[in-house]
Amino acid sequence: MTKSNKSLIIDHEGPFKGKKLKCIFTEEQIQKRVKELALEISQDLKNAKQPPILIGVLNGSLFFMADLMRAMNIESEMDFIKISSYHHTSSTGTVRLVKDISAQITDRDVLIVEDIVDTGLSINFLRNRMQSNSPHSLSVVTFLYKKEISQLKKEPEYIGFVIPNYYVVGYGLDLDQKYRTLRGIYAIVDEKE
Numbered sequence: 502m503t504k505s506n507k508s509l510i511i512d513h514e515g516p517f518k519g520k521k522l523k524c525i526f527t528e529e530q531i532q533k534r535v536k537e538l539a540l541e542i543s544q545d546l547k548n549a550k551q552p553p554i555l556i557g558v559l560n561g562s563l564f565f566m567a568d569l570m571r572a573m574n575i576e577s578e579m580d581f582i583k584i585s586s587y588h589h590t591s592s593t594g595t596v597r598l599v600k601d602i603s604a605q606i607t608d609r610d611v612l613i614v615e616d617i618v619d620t621g622l623s624i625n626f627l628r629n630r631m632q633s634n635s636p637h638s639l640s641v642v643t644f645l646y647k648k649e650i651s652q653l654k655k656e657p658e659y660i661g662f663v664i665p666n667y668y669v670v671g672y673g674l675d676l677d678q679k680y681r682t683l684r685g686i687y688a689i690v691d692e693k694e
């Protein structure tokens with residue numbers, strides 16, 4: 502498939518074979534929203550005693566984190582965490598820590614940067630884990646939020662876009678490691694949609 506087409510058919514083997522990728526947010530819409538989020542976050546954290554620490558959740562948040570951090574008009578630091586989650590049902594499951602942060606976050610202002618919140622299991626786990634290190638403040642920004650299916654105890658403080666329960670790819674999000682470098686967000690839909 503080419504990166505410039507607006508909607509394309511998935512051709513590799515798997516449950517989504519033959520389905521269509523439909524663009525739901527263009528690169529321009531994404532960049533505009535990321536700038537808005539960056540300014541809002543900068544405004545909220547501008548009085549922090551030390552630069553806030555942005556913690557990107559690997560791998561999907563990579564491009565969002567890079568764009569967000571560069572669009573902020575205050576200094577910030579970065580670190581990364583990697584987890585893997587296995588869902589038994591939409592509300593229960595297990596989260597495993599694959600790579601921990603190296604920064605000391607006690608008394609610091611911490612912002613977790615997530616690509617997408619689906620059930621909310623990952624964010625609940627990450628909030629609990631960060632909170633146990635007594636940061637000065639802790640907030641979450643997610644680029645996409647499947648609000649209608651999430652079972653979050655506490656909603657993200659900053660949300661790029663609320664989306665329906667689609668499986669989406671692009672802007673860092675993958676399907677079996679494919680499609681991450683698409684510059685828009687694409688939903689996997691039936692061919693007639």
Ligand code: 5GP
Nearest residue numbers: 617618619620621622623667668669674675
């Ligand atoms: P949660 O724990 O909120 O159910 O799931 C969060 C993680 O699941 C995300 O960080 C992402 O890795 C993955 N995920 C959830 N929904 C999607 C989706 O629509 N597309 C892709 N590519 N990954 C998703």
